[in-house]
Amino acid sequence: MNFAISAAVAILAVVLTIALRTRRRLREKGFPPGPDPLPLLGNVHQVNSTCPRLTFTEWKRVYGDIVYCSMLGREFVIVNSEKVAEDLMDKRSRNYSNRMDMYGLISDTVSLNHDDLWRAHRRVLQQTLRPEALVVYRHTQLRCAATLLQNLHDTPSSWWGHIRTFSAATIMGAMYDHDLPADPKDDKAFCTVVEGKDLKVHLGSLGMISLLTVFPMLKYVPTWFPVGRYMNAAKFVRAMDEMIETPYDILQKRTATGEARPCVISEALSKFQDDSKLDNVEQVIKHASGEETVGSNKLLLYQYSPTSLACKTGSTLLTFTLAMVLHPHVQKLAQDEIDKVIGVDRLPYFNDKPDLPYLEAVFRETLRWRPVAPLGIPHAATNEDVYEGYYIPKGNRFINFIRAMAQDKNKYPSPDTFDPSRFFDSDGQLTNDTCEFVFGFGRRVCPGRHFAQASVWTAMAHILATFSILRDNDASGEPIEPAPDWAEGVTW
C-alpha cells in the first residue's frame, strides 16, 4: 500500500514538474497566449470533442485573435481574425502554405506540402478553374439546375437528396463530362467518389490525425475491426486510387469512341500535354482533378440535421434552404426582385447576376452566416517565425477559424442574424465585401471557388424563381418549427 502511495506521489510530482516546465518554456519563448497545457495531452482534454468550435470560441473570448494550444504532441495556432490570417497566410504566404503531415497516405492537392508537385497541381487547377475558363461549363451547371428543379417538383420531400445530387452532378459533369443517372447510387464512378471521400474525411479529422500521431500502429487495424475501415491504411490507399482512376477511365473510353464532350480533364490534357515544365502530366491532372471532385463533395462540415454525406456546395445550399425557411420575408424580397427583373417566362441566367443585387446579398449572407468550412483546412509553417512579438515554431499548424471571422461583431453587427441588408451601403449599393475569406487564404485559397459560387448562385436563383421554400406541416396540419442541429466534422 505504502509503495502504491509513494509511486502515485512520484508520478504526480513528475507530471507537475513537466507541466510547470512546459509552461515556463512557453512563457520564455513568447508563444501566443493560450490555455495551459498538460504534459503529453496538451490541451486536448479541454476541447469539446463533438463541437471544437465551442471551445475555440471561448478561447477567442479569453485570449484574443491568436491563440496557442497543443494537442497530443502537435502544436496549433488558432487564427481568429481575418487580419491575422491575411498577415500570415497572404503576406507571408511563402512560410505559411504547408499542410499537416498525413503520413504519406494522401497525396492530393489539398494534402500536399508546399512543394513542386503541389505547384504543378495548382497550375492545372488555376488554369482550368479560372473564371474565363469556366464559361464553357455553364451549360452543365444550367442542365443540372434544370434537373434539380424537375426533381424538386416530382418529389419535394427528398429535397436534401436532390441538392446533394445537384452538387455531385455539376462537378462530375464539368470535370469528367460524366452524367449522373436519376439515382446516383447506381453509378460506379459516383460510388467510388463517395467511398473515397468518406474514408478521407474520417482519416483527415483532427481527432484521427492526433490519434495516429500517438498510436501510428492503428494504421494497420484490420477493416473488420470496429471503426477499422476508417483507419486501415491499405484500404484507404486503394479507395483513393479507385476514386481517381474510375471516372478517369470512363472518360478515356468515351473519348476513344468520340462520345465525350469537352470537360476540365480533356481541356487540361490537351493544354498541358506538351508542357515541359510538368513531369508526368497525366498523373498530375488525374490527381489534381480527383481532388476537385472530392473538394466539392466533402463531407458535411458544419451543418444541421443528423448528417450523412454531403459536400460544401450542397452544404451551402442546405444553409440557404434553412435561411429561407426561417426568414420568409427575405425569400419574398429575393423572389420579387427576380420576378421584376427576369419576369416569369424564363429562368435567371448568369448574365442576370449584376441586375439582381438583393439575390447577390442573400448569396453572400448564406456564405457568411454559417460558413461550411468553419475551421478551414489547417496550414503549417515551413520555418519558425515571429509575429507581433510572438514566437511561432517551425512546423506549427494553423487553424483558420473562419467561423470566428464570420462572427466578427465589428464587421458584422448581430452576426447570428441572417440579414442580407448588411451587404448594402447607405446609398443602397452593394458593398465590396464578397466574403472571400470563407474560401481560405494565401497560396492555398480554394481554387474551386469560382465554380462553387456559380453552382450555388445558379441553384439559388432557379429555386427562388420557381418555388417557395416553406415549413413542413405536422400530422395535425401545424407548421413544424425547424430545430437546426449543427453537426461538426472535418475541415479537410
Ligand code: HEM
Ligand atoms: C461553397 C463551396 C466551397 C467552399 C466554401 C470551399 C472552401 C475551401 C476552403 C476553406 C479551403 C481551404 C483553403 C485554405 O487552406 O486556406 C478549400 C480548399 C480547396 N478547395 Fe474548396 N471550397 C468549396 C468548393 C470547392 C469546389 C467546387 C472545388 C473544386 C472544383 C474545390 C476545390 C478545393 C481544393 C482543390 C482545395 C485545396 C487547395 C490547396 O490545398 O492548395 N472547393 N476550399
